[in-house]
Amino acid sequence: MAPSKLRPTRRAGAAIAAVVAASVGGYVLLPGGDKVPAPVALAMENLVQPWEGRELRAYRDVVGVLTICDGDTANVRPGMVETPAGCDTRLRTRLVRDFYVPLTRCIAGFEGKPQSWQAMMTSLAYNVGVGATCNSTAARLGRGGQYRASCEAATAFNRAGGKVLIGLQRRREMGDATRIGEGELCVTGLE
Secondary structure (H helix, E strand, O other): OOOOOOOOOHHHHHHHHHHHHHEEOOEEEOOOOOEEEHHHHHHHHHHHHHHHOOEEEEEEOOOOOEEEEOOEOOOOOOOOEOOHHHHHHHHHHHHHHHHHHHHHHHOOOHHHOOHHHHHHHHHHHHHHOHHHHHOOHHHHHHHOOOHHHHHHHHHHOOEEOOEEOHHHHHHHOOOOOOOOOHHHHHHHOOO
16 A cells, blocks of 8 residues: 555644634534534635635636636636625535535435545535545545545545646645645544
């Protein structure tokens, strides 16, 4: 077996602790009064927003898909412009409705699994799609309670347009100097 690419870190531990401290009954109250499941808040604040970046004007991403806000590709039209508040709403709504809830349907007991693992899977689904995530080795291993192995398996999603992209590799693994990686967060929450 290859050595692990992933290791727990203090910065990921601090991110997890902050969300846990802010959660009540498994939910985090966001500015503006909306509640989201704690793993969604963890993914949104520490994985999706930092890695996607925010663009208020529609643009074509690296593979040519029209994108806006924090990597959102749903219902984007050429020339479209969004506000920061609109981007916040789009991200929160889509993470819960289009990614987290579908994961609860394809992975039995999803809500009871480790929060860091749920956050990683939610971020993965946002980036590669629910179908690919639900049918992945990472999901199969997670269904079986093999969370550490699942965190490692998710690192395989490091390609776009058929090429390994260093940014995706960093996102899936240990991040970079300023951003927590999905795998980093995932394994830290298991310790």
